[in-house]
Amino acid sequence: MVQSILDAISLGGLYSLAALGLGLVFGVMRLVNFAHAELITIAAYTLVLTAQFPLALSLIFTVLVTVFVALLMEFSVYRRLRGVNPAVMLIASFGLSIVLQRVYELMFGALPRSAAVAPFLRGDFKVAGLSITISSVITIVLTITILLAMGYLVEKTSLGLQLRAASADFKTARLLGVRSNRLISAAFGLSGVLAACVALILVIQNPQISPYYGLNITILSLVGIVIGGIASLRGAALGGFIVGVVLSSLNTLLGNGRVYAYSWLFILVLVILLVRPGGLLSKGSELERV
Amino acid sequence: MALLEVTNLVAGYGKVEVISDVSFTLEPGKSIGIVGPNGVGKSTLLQAIAGGIAPKGGSIIFDGKNIAGKKPEDIVRLGLSLVPEGRQIFSGLSVKENLALGLTGRRNKKGANEAILKMRELFPVLSTHENHQAGMLSGGQQQQLAIARALISEPKVLLLDEPSLGLAPTVITDVFERLQEIIGMGTAVVIVEQRANLVTSFAEKTIVIRDGKVQATLTPADAANSESLQRSYFGAGE
Amino acid sequence: MKHSGVTKFSIQNLLGPIIILILLTHFVGGASTSLQLITQSALCLFVMVLALQVFVGNSGVLSFGHGAFALIGSYVSAMLTAPVNIKDNALAMNQLWEPLISPQVNIYVALVISAAVSALVAAITGVFLMRLNGLAAGIATFALLGVAYNVFFNNKKIGPGSQALPGVPLIENNWILLLLAVISIIIVYFINISKIGRTLRATREDAMAAPALGISIFKVRLIAFILSGAIAGLAGGMYSHVAGTFQVQDYYLEFTFITLSMLIVGGSASIWGALVGTFTITAIGQVLLMMEQDLPVFGIQVQIPLGSRAVIIALTFVVVLLWRSGGITNGKEFRIPKLKRKS
Structure with missing residues (x-):
């Protein structure tokens, strides 16, 4: 029971991190970056392939690689698509996602690559007679730390202020001097950092990395940001959290029926969207035309 | 030498040309009004000057440099600031945060605190509400915030797009008094207005735009003469 | 958007794509056995892309859900035509629900039923979805796609689950598939020039203007969704008779992406765009496949690394979008040139 609750919270936290990464980029350029999945995947590959190095070194290297790929995406594809119909951008990101999956397949092979990343974080310990996995606790601690850091960045720094302003009204933000290219690059860079964090947590739990590793969590976080309210980062984080908690709870509650957990989740999503098309945190009028 | 010199400007959206030939000059510390019927392209003109849209032709010389087609974030750093139509304050952010955003466009990163203090003196109401959401302010207060936000970058030229929009008459008077003070401090001002009499009596000269071109130039003396105002506004014979 | 599509009936606009399609089927489909198979599956994909064109192209609303209709259409047609003993034997250990084992109908009846069932599902789901x-x-x-995939993949009472259902009777004649594709073109063409098509395009260009004109966006979108659901169902049904099997995995993310990209690469605003997109991507894919297998392409032998085909296809797609966000045809319909008689 305690373990189930911890699992639900940790999965929720994980999804909210992924959703934040998507939400940051959506905010500044109205792009639903489907290829965020491939940022998580490349981070996971890097973690596994550098597993023989000290953890700190491996982490730094992973963040650098992921941020590099994120900036490369922005520079080579999305920068040229700025201002076009969001539907076209979404489809382009879909295409980019497949390009990268195939590139990974060529580079790393179709079969899963694995290595023990931070093996000391596996296993479980006992508290008051209850057995609890170390990874769920680590996940929760890591997630809270990262969410707090993100919260500070977004709420208290000048970059965060510019991000919030640009998400609300990019045109006016530029009139005030917000540098569009830099800010969008910064958003992509941050989404890369978040993808690396997500990958770290995922890899601790499941170190079998295939070219499609980041796909599932990205699809579900995408669903999350839409139900949370795509207009704000808080909405994105909240939506991601809800999806994670619901999915984890469904897996526990449905027993043998857990293969249908996704169906129930998607039905719940439909219901939420019908009641609040702009998402749970919307103020009603923020309908995006995508 | 003129601070801002717009010559044969052409501007519009997509393939549609809204402004086909507009020229005017503005000296440092002076004011100019731009009037004309609804939908004539006054906002398009300001957007083209401030970099919100790229002009299709003509030149915009500001402070000796041609700024036509530059990005808005670069133009504001050169010292030309726009208060867009409908104010466009960030209603979800606090008043303080809105003002802080104005700092982004400063050329000189020093003196930021002084600039904010100066704005608080000029618009005391912003101090009282600094931690409130900007969306909670009244229309007049929002307009003051939008002007203050644009002034924090210490522009040499301030462009205002319909500052009177949606405001009560007494509030309009108040806003224009502040503008007078701002001009007094050495900032040149370009005001676009729907209400011709308001700006014609205020600005040193006022140009009338119709059919994408400058149709007439008015002085405050013309403001008193409503007939000449109407004639230039709607064209002869109407 | 500048392109509001074709609104007035013009026989040249209608016949243009049909003639090109007939020529393609005749010359390419008849060339060799492998090309015949590719032509057949391209015809199915083309019908699917047409289905997307009707809804996505006209309304501007992106649908990832049409894979569900193709899935259902394919499922219905396969289950109604696969031999009883195969359903009984191959799936018996998977506890297929009794009443589903015995029904048997003619292929063409099955195709009509699959379109009808997909339309029904589109109607029921559309009542909710089209409000968004x-x-x-x-x-x-x-x-919607997620639920359909999840249910069909896991439920072995209603179908083969994650396995393939073999023995689905084939349509071996190219011309029958061609006929179905041509019928789809005609239907789509008339939807596009109808009041519904025009209204939908009006809502795409200005979502605010439509309610002001007294148009219910919900109603026109729902009708288009149902019609395009039916065509997608037909496409799925056709595909099960080309592949000779039904498998849930064939209609998920990859399928959704490929068909949507065919539409967008070709240009989502016209039937001609759907045709160009489908056949361009199919052709590129085929040429690259031959290169991967080190086979000569038009007499030239170029070998590319195994697996790079998919990279190049997806890359082509991204490049087309960067180059021309309206797609290759950019909204134009292909017209057969008018014959000018000098008299």
């Missing part, structure tokens, strides 16, 4: 706009609509249609 923008990104919410995109995600909601994706949820």
